[in-house]
Amino acid sequence: MGIAHGWIAPTLKLLQNSNREFSLTTEQCSWVASLQDFGRILGPILSIWLIDLIGRKKVLASCTILFFFTWLLVVFTRSVAVIYAVRLLYGFTAGLNDATATIYLGENSKPKLRGIFSGISITFFYAAVLIEICIAIYFSYETVAIVNTILSLLTFPCIYFGVEPVQFLVMKERYEEAENNFNFLRGVRQTDKTEFEKIKSDIHEMLIKKLTFKELIATPSYYKSVIKVLILCTLIMATGSAAIFSFVSITFSELNVLQSNNLTILFGLLQFASVCCCSFIIEKVNRRTMLLISLVFVTILHACTTTLYYVHKNISDISHLMWLCFIAITMYSMIFIGGIIPVVFAIRGELFSQNLKNVGGAFAVIGNSLMAFCTTKIFLLISKRFGIYANFAIYSIASLFTIIYVYFFIPETRGKSLIEIQNKQNNI
Numbered sequence: 001m002g003i004a005h006g007w008i009a010p011t012l013k014l015l016q017n018s019n020r021e022f023s024l025t026t027e028q029c030s031w032v033a034s035l036q037d038f039g040r041i042l043g044p045i046l047s048i049w050l051i052d053l054i055g056r057k058k059v060l061a062s063c064t065i066l067f068f069f070t071w072l073l074v075v076f077t078r079s080v081a082v083i084y085a086v087r088l089l090y091g092f093t094a095g096l097n098d099a100t101a102t103i104y105l106g107e108n109s110k111p112k113l114r115g116i117f118s119g120i121s122i123t124f125f126y127a128a129v130l131i132e133i134c135i136a137i138y139f140s141y142e143t144v145a146i147v148n149t150i151l152s153l154l155t156f157p158c159i160y161f162g163v164e165p166v167q168f169l170v171m172k173e174r175y176e177e178a179e180n181n182f183n184f185l186r187g188v189r190q191t192d193k194t195e196f197e198k199i200k201s202d203i204h205e206m207l208i209k210k211l212t213f214k215e216l217i218a219t220p221s222y223y224k225s226v227i228k229v230l231i232l233c234t235l236i237m238a239t240g241s242a243a244i245f246s247f248v249s250i251t252f253s254e255l256n257v258l259q260s261n262n263l264t265i266l267f268g269l270l271q272f273a274s275v276c277c278c279s280f281i282i283e284k285v286n287r288r289t290m291l292l293i294s295l296v297f298v299t300i301l302h303a304c305t306t307t308l309y310y311v312h313k314n315i316s317d318i319s320h321l322m323w324l325c326f327i328a329i330t331m332y333s334m335i336f337i338g339g340i341i342p343v344v345f346a347i348r349g350e351l352f353s354q355n356l357k358n359v360g361g362a363f364a365v366i367g368n369s370l371m372a373f374c375t376t377k378i379f380l381l382i383s384k385r386f387g388i389y390a391n392f393a394i395y396s397i398a399s400l401f402t403i404i405y406v407y408f409f410i411p412e413t414r415g416k417s418l419i420e421i422q423n424k425q426n427n428i
Contacts, residue, residue, distance in 0.1 A: 002128025003148050010136040013249035022078040026380045033246035034376035036091035040369040043095020044362040056104040057164045064156040066093040071149035107165035126275045130268040137261045170203045225351045226360050234367035238398035241336050242372035243379040255322045267330050274338035287343050288412045294339035295403045301328045302396035309389035
């Protein structure tokens, strides 16, 4: 996942109007960057049905095979149409992997370790992003594709020989296998079966209370939660994260500060540093407060970036000040990764009741992915027609609207029980 995420920015810069046998126009770059977000819409929807049919582990193993074939196509293909298909397939697989991996990790971890393992997984994701940026910059297009193909293939046995979560095995009434896996995950054979029996009881209760679409639209606490999170995730992505990362190398090439490749590596390094620090903050401050403060900084940073690019393009040559754009863009990315995304994920998990998590999470990804697709698709087109500053002006306005929405419609969830949160939902 992190490999493919880190591949796109330096590769688009390499292929944009290059003298290579295989190059991309501005229009083609916009499609290559954005189609992955369009593809992500279908993955989580399919996961709602698939993970309970064949199991979490098999879904994740299937994702590694799909990732392998996407990179294999990149190795042997020099067709723009096939690259479009590859990005769509990658987006679909990434969406399916995201939705399934979250459930797999949560079910296979002890309650007190879930936050730690979630933090570790995010940290490794951005470590892979940083490594991939470096590889894509210093090695050829073909070499990078081959390395990524091999890494995807090596991932398969790691997943295939993993442990299927106890919850799925209980759903399928494979109780002996479920108990064996439970004992393996705990490290010793449990003589006290209270926890295992509690899991069985919770799963049986969940199956009885399985949510239907009719119940979703008829229950205020359900549809209010889904609508709120859907709007929040959509507005958050409207601040430009997907587009900025996809075209960060192209954007930095206009700064004339350092080589854009060096700036891109530094950008990835600071992203990784931000992720490492965020886990120490999330549980120490109120969710809503942290989100509002982060969005205020984001609005200011985007406004500063807009001003600098506009002045440089239309009023006066301020090349000596353009390094401030790198700082503003990088700080935005750090705040988004370290101060916004973890909070939004936490709020999403707390606004959804247990039987709503799968369906609600799918709707959240739909809103997130559609907005990411739109912002990425139009980034280069707006830059070419008006200038890069116009994109950041839009992001600044979107950030301001998000502040207003969070202030009036998103409740504080830290330290509150699910019942308290649902009661608050019904009163808003």
